[in-house]
Amino acid sequence: xxxxxxxxxxxxxxxRDQLMLVEKLGVLYEHSGMQPAAARVASLLVIADQxxxxxxxxxxxxxxxxxxxxxxxxxxxxxxxxxxxTKPGDRKRYFTSDVREWKAxxxxxxxxxxxxxxxxxxxxxxxxxxxxxxxxxxxEMISLxxxxxxxxxxxxxxxxxxxxx
Amino acid sequence: xxxxxxxxxxxxxxxRDQLMLVEKLGVLYEHSGMQPAAARVASLLVIADQxxxxxxxxxxxxxxxxxxxxxxxxxxxxxxxxxxxTKPGDRKRYFTSDVREWKAxxxxxxxxxxxxxxxxxxxxxxxxxxxxxxxxxxxEMISLxxxxxxxxxxxxxxxxxxxxx
DNA sequence: TTTTTGGTTCTGTGATTAGAGAACCAAAAA
DNA sequence: TTTTTGGTTCTCTAATCACAGAACCAAAAA
Numbered sequence: 001x002x003x004x005x006x007x008x009x010x011x012x013x014x015x016r017d018q019l020m021l022v023e024k025l026g027v028l029y030e031h032s033g034m035q036p037a038a039a040r041v042a043s044l045l046v047i048a049d050q051x052x053x054x055x056x057x058x059x060x061x062x063x064x065x066x067x068x069x070x071x072x073x074x075x076x077x078x079x080x081x082x083x084x085x086t087k088p089g090d091r092k093r094y095f096t097s098d099v100r101e102w103k104a105x106x107x108x109x110x111x112x113x114x115x116x117x118x119x120x121x122x123x124x125x126x127x128x129x130x131x132x133x134x135x136x137x138x139x140e141m142i143s144l145x146x147x148x149x150x151x152x153x154x155x156x157x158x159x160x161x162x163x164x165x
Numbered sequence: 166x167x168x169x170x171x172x173x174x175x176x177x178x179x180x181r182d183q184l185m186l187v188e189k190l191g192v193l194y195e196h197s198g199m200q201p202a203a204a205r206v207a208s209l210l211v212i213a214d215q216x217x218x219x220x221x222x223x224x225x226x227x228x229x230x231x232x233x234x235x236x237x238x239x240x241x242x243x244x245x246x247x248x249x250x251t252k253p254g255d256r257k258r259y260f261t262s263d264v265r266e267w268k269a270x271x272x273x274x275x276x277x278x279x280x281x282x283x284x285x286x287x288x289x290x291x292x293x294x295x296x297x298x299x300x301x302x303x304x305e306m307i308s309l310x311x312x313x314x315x316x317x318x319x320x321x322x323x324x325x326x327x328x329x330x
Numbered sequence: 331t332t333t334t335t336g337g338t339t340c341t342g343t344g345a346t347t348a349g350a351g352a353a354c355c356a357a358a359a360a
Numbered sequence: 361t362t363t364t365t366g367g368t369t370c371t372c373t374a375a376t377c378a379c380a381g382a383a384c385c386a387a388a389a390a
Contacts, residue, residue, distance in 0.1 A: 017291065024284060028280070037379075071379085091337095103306065106306075134216045159313070200348070221367095232350070234367090256358070352370085357364105358364085
């Protein structure tokens, strides 16, 4: 019996311009700590006309190996950058960029930045009292950062209200 | 003639607790993309009782090689994380954490985040009109991010005023 | 039962990185 | 002039990374 397809090419239709944009956004994602393959996959799922892509469509379109695709998808799932849906009578998962969830992730990012302020407070507490100027500058910085991170959730709420949800 | 000192140990006095804090803060710095040696040096300069340290004090205290020390210091100088001062009749440079300058760097960080919004706008422009819901979510996200990044400089100003500078 | 599908996991590797050590160098001191 | 100081730069290596390829596997289909 002849094998149906030795090398399936499920790659989706995508323009040259779109592929360039995938790279461009991918690089930005890389700068924020995402690894190359994951960055491209995340980027593809925002740019492609089809918003729901299967494992194999992603793999074929991005020319990644199965392992690279699998790892990229799983890190993106773990970091909540993407989700997947299923369809009745279809074993495949359809991966999609969960744009709505980004808002939470965006807020979380500020929360992470807040963590450093806590450590700066530890630092300030243990500092010698012999360097009052330095300590004052540090204290001021801590105060500024605390202020900003306090206000940011308020900004989120304000925006929500303006956009009457 | 007997050589004065084959292996100079200019390491400064530092407590065990302080060294642990250097590691702790260092790891946070690493998470924000700084490389290990640079992260520890930056961290040391915030925690050490002496706020002005020489090349050799940094090297000896952190047990780094000269090359690692040199590279770490130079990257920190380039990224404006530290500055140095000199003293009359002394060829050494005294490196110090420029806490005042952090404010500018802190604001800059938000500016960088703003950059991704521009690319998202490119993405939105080129998206197919066949996915109105997805596009609407993306548009909303862009609108939220733009709003936040617009408000942040205002927050900085507000804080400045409250602290009557 | 065997085959196919939709992946996951293991192994191997080329590329990159972080840092050590030594050679090097210019300005200052002796 | 020679030596010392305060670094910089070059070379080498160990460790890590990102990915390919292949083996593997469970559930579904045939």
